[in-house]
Amino acid sequence: MNKLYVLLLLISSTFAFSQSYAPAPGNVGSTAIAKDSSCFVAWATGVQVTRGSVDISTPTLTFATFGQESYALGMAEGDGTSVVSLGDSGIAVVTFDSPITNDAGPDFAIFENGFADDYMEFAHVEVSSDGINFVRFLSHSESPVVVQLDNFMFGDCRMVNNLAGKYRQGFGTPFDLDELSGNPLLDVNAITHVKLIDVIGSISAGIGTTDALGNIINDPFPTPFESCGFDLDAVGVIHQLPLSISEQTISYQLYPNPTNDIIHLVGEIDGEVRFYSLEGKLLYREEVNGNQHNFSLKQLDVPSLIMEVQTYESVWRERIQIVSAH
Template sequence: MMFANRVISGLAASLLLGVTASAVVAGPYPSFSDTSHQVLPGQISAWATSVVDYSPTAGVDAAYADASHALAANDGGIVSLGDLDAAQIAAGDLPGTLTVKFDTLISDLAGPDLAVFENASQFYTDPVIFAELAYVEVSSNGTDFVRFPSVSLNTEDDLVANFGRAYAGADTTNIYNLAGVHPTGIGTPFDLAELSGMAEVVSGAVDLSAIQYVRLVDIPGSGDFVDSLGNPIFDAWVTTGSGGLDLDAVGAINTVPEPSTTLLALLGIALVAGGRLAKRG
């Protein structure tokens, strides 16, 4: 969610008066500022190249509804998934989603394998940040997806809402494996190894050596949506205009060429070698 000038002005004034996040006790997970749990653009070997599906909720401003902003390198341009208010949640409306595809395959190798770049705002005291969270899912065939297990230990009382519930800050040391906790230019890492025991992977429906699709599913921060342990998830809510997750980019860290690309490369080598042998003959 982007801020109107009047909100930013009020925020700046409040900070000058010393209104910051209240003292918090660190949770069990790394803060957004922990460099060991960050991915920088230089670590990315491939960026998403096409949008397979973009299904935002109603009310996303046109300026934030261009799904192409999720492609290529992170550049600060965003596409928003939208938020849901209480009435929409009660009516069973679905959260906003966006699915991107890579030209190369993402593989489960050492360390994190992919990263999601968002634009969480740093106007609270570390480890609290203005976050709009989302689940992350991956697929090797574009049909069968598996969701990264996630944890969110913040209660609604843990949120820092000096500027209203819609601008609430969340303690990032209480959040794990959800997109949206890092500021612009820093990616949130995800390790495919954490999916190895999931039913979709065990059955063979999802191949962790050949991931080509990544899907983001927004989480309205009302507490109606839960983490993998059944804990309610709270974040800034209800957000409007550019509400929900603001996706900048999705990057792959560990990649392997598609089989077709490898075959073409081998064919090229064979043709070159054959030509050289013919000349010698």
């Protein structure tokens, strides 16, 4: 989408009647993308979360605690509970095995856990191609700010644009990198990081979060619970840079996956096998040589991890799920 068109649409819509944007899933004109859509080619593989307060309007050191960071990785669950809650003004930064690239239409989508079409908790979305400089998508909210929305009130998803959380659980809100093209701080063809920043939905000046035009964004507030703020389910990639030739052609046999302990790796290797947490922490490494290799993973005490096989010619990665033995 042309950047000038987006800007003009944002400005002109402030003088028009509300409900300027795409409707809820299942309605004509909706841009929602189902979690099992074939358009997704990859999902986030790394995440770092900085939790926010359960109620930023009161002096407290109580922070959101619901969910694990790893719940934001992999395919969207869409079940309402497999999420990580950010809290008021909380932040999540997700990364990928291969950069997101700009192509025709939306390039990635973000999933939240709203239980109904118009029960929404929002987050601003920023992207980076170096992990240092982040550029924000221009958001717009036409939502009335006369009455504060609370946990028992609904908004209207047709009144918001470019805010994650616009669509209910199981449906992703899409983002088009073309809207950010031309920014000198960003390479839209090599996005390595996506940042989500919880929107504080208060309509009180000095507390509430504003859109790109300075309008207060009204979403449920306060939500003084451990699951407060934006609840991140997943980030799905639609357009991605291709893997290197070595990553495309080198493969190994890995089984069983999921496993309750022992994993078997088959393939000629002269190099090193490493195991990382989903947050990128190195858990274990071992030099290997030969065709068949066995590893005990139960001792690593994590529900899932990334196995990385490094040789002189290539790098190969696979996600492994670890389940409890019954």
